[in-house]
Amino acid sequence: MLRGLLSVGSDAELAGYRARSHLHDGRVIAWTGSYDVPVAVDGEVERTVPAALARRFGVDGFWERWTRAECVAKLTGRGVVDLVDLMTDELRTGGGPPSGMRLSTLRMPGGIVVSVGRLEGEEPGFGR
Numbered sequence: 001m002l003r004g005l006l007s008v009g010s011d012a013e014l015a016g017y018r019a020r021s022h023l024h025d026g027r028v029i030a031w032t033g034s035y036d037v038p039v040a041v042d043g044e045v046e047r048t049v050p051a052a053l054a055r056r057f058g059v060d061g062f063w064e065r066w067t068r069a070e071c072v073a074k075l076t077g078r079g080v081v082d083l084v085d086l087m088t089d090e091l092r093t094g095g096g097p098p099s100g101m102r103l104s105t106l107r108m109p110g111g112i113v114v115s116v117g118r119l120e121g122e123e124p125g126f127g128r
Contacts, residue, residue, distance in 0.1 A: 002104055005033035006041070006114060021070075021114070029114055042070035043114035046107075057087050063113040064105045071103060071117030 007014060008029050014020055017030035019039040029043040049062045057065070069086035073079065076098065078086070097103040097117070105115040 002106060002116065003108065005031060006108065006116070007032050008108065008110070008112065019116075023112065029108075029112065031116060038075055038119045040071040040074035040117045041114065042067040042074070043108075043112050046111040046113055056084075064115070067113055067115035068097075068103050068105055068117075071115045072098060072101070075101060075117050075119055 006029055007017075008027055010026075011022070011028050014028045014030040017032060018035060019031035019041045021029050021041050021043040023029065023043055023045050024047075025045055029041060031039050031041045033039070044063045044067055046063050049057075049059045053062070065087060066083075069083050072086050073082055101117055101119055103115055103117045105113065107113055
């Protein structure tokens, strides 16, 4: 399962992994699976959506959509400023990933919402 390929810990504990995401509370989540294809991970601890973002994008499923947009940005080389466009695209298209990309989103203990994106190929237990 995908959950078994992710680890949550300190920055020092997970420094050896390339695909990591820093959570707002100081913890890090890292992809510990194969790097045979490009991988991106993004996580957020579920919390109140900032008012400006809630007005623009709504609150239902916000952190899932946000982490997915972050993964797309990381895998396509788009910047943080592009997240508004990516979030708007997700709202408009229903959240399908770009061609050649697989995205998976799950909830982990401690209220962590995490998405993992991979280009090409498929890891066992990895799906949309």
